[in-house]
Amino acid sequence: xxxxxFCAERVATRSGLAVDELCDYExxxxxxxxxxxxSPNARVWKVYLDECRKFDTxxxxxxxxxxxxxxxxxxxxxxxxxxxxxxxxxAEMVEIERAIADGTPVEEIAHTITxxxxxxxxxxxxxxxxxxxxxxxxxxxxxxxxxx
Numbered sequence: 001x002x003x004x005x006f007c008a009e010r011v012a013t014r015s016g017l018a019v020d021e022l023c024d025y026e027x028x029x030x031x032x033x034x035x036x037x038x039s040p041n042a043r044v045w046k047v048y049l050d051e052c053r054k055f056d057t058x059x060x061x062x063x064x065x066x067x068x069x070x071x072x073x074x075x076x077x078x079x080x081x082x083x084x085x086x087x088x089x090x091a092e093m094v095e096i097e098r099a100i101a102d103g104t105p106v107e108e109i110a111h112t113i114t115x116x117x118x119x120x121x122x123x124x125x126x127x128x129x130x131x132x133x134x135x136x137x138x139x140x141x142x143x144x145x146x147x148x
Contacts, residue, residue: 025043025047078126080114085114088112
């Protein structure tokens, strides 16, 4: 029988979750007794759970990275858009200068409203994003592990 490399290291991921990176499950788990290869405690189920745990951890990391980007964009909607506000004020200044040059009363110029209030939907989205970021790391640490 040829020798297989055995990688017994735990790789830490961004969220702090550790993933077993073992190459050879024959070395990691003892062989099953004869005719008990499909029992509830068989090696195949231990390997399956290890592979699921690695897959779920990686999937969670990808999901969390995507959520981080979404939260940044959602958070930006809670602040006034300074570029649009600057453009509107500049346009108002040009109209005031034209009114002065034409002899039109400045009071007739429409004033730019600079008050900012975020939309209710933006507040809800941000609240749900921050809540999920607080809840999901705890769920990921549990990992759905039923072993107690």
